[in-house]
Amino acid sequence: ELKVEQNPLFLSMQEGKNYTIYCDYSTTSDRLYWYRQDPGKSLESLFVLLSNGAVKQEGRLMASLDTKARLSTLHITAAVHDLSATYFCAVGWRQTTSGTYKYIFGTGTRLKVLA
């Protein structure tokens, strides 16, 4: 069964600092997604990474994917308070036996940016 682990689970950082959130997964996949969730709200799609070495950037967030290491990172540059949210990675995975396509979510990283 595919497992997806994120770390850290909680992250408190000062404005202006940089940090990286890691997403490890346990089996082959070539689709990885990053989402943002504000408290009490739904999930907002941030990035879709489809191939090994893919890198995408939007504002102060940059996501990358290494399918060989089964690792994705979400890098935060010069954090600002508005980035405070919970960030989820999700791995897309097709079961070879049944052909079923699954999305497995990481546990989430709760980010708090302090002024």
Place this chain on the structure above:
Amino acid sequence: EAGVTQSPTHLIKTRGQQATLRCSPISGHTSVYWYQQALGLGLQFLLWYDEGEERNRGNFPPRFSGRQFPNYSSELNVNALELEDSALYLCANSRLALSKYEQYFGPGTRLTVT
């Protein structure tokens, strides 16, 4: 293009009652996924419907059920409600014919069981 919509926004029920949650997909998106997110926790996969059929379900008891209609909208039914069913229920759409398989989430229904 309208996004994924869910109704109701909030739902309050008592133990033992039944709850019905609804999801209307983005036009042309045939797959509907249901997730449960208990307070402070991650997303737990509940059900996946595609082209009107249940394709997969997560590790939830049979009192969680649903269906998908010909217009691809979906219902999630939870019978014999228990306190621990209180959670945010999220519906997501995707269109598996597209290579990205990207999911689009609705705003969620917050179910409170008292």
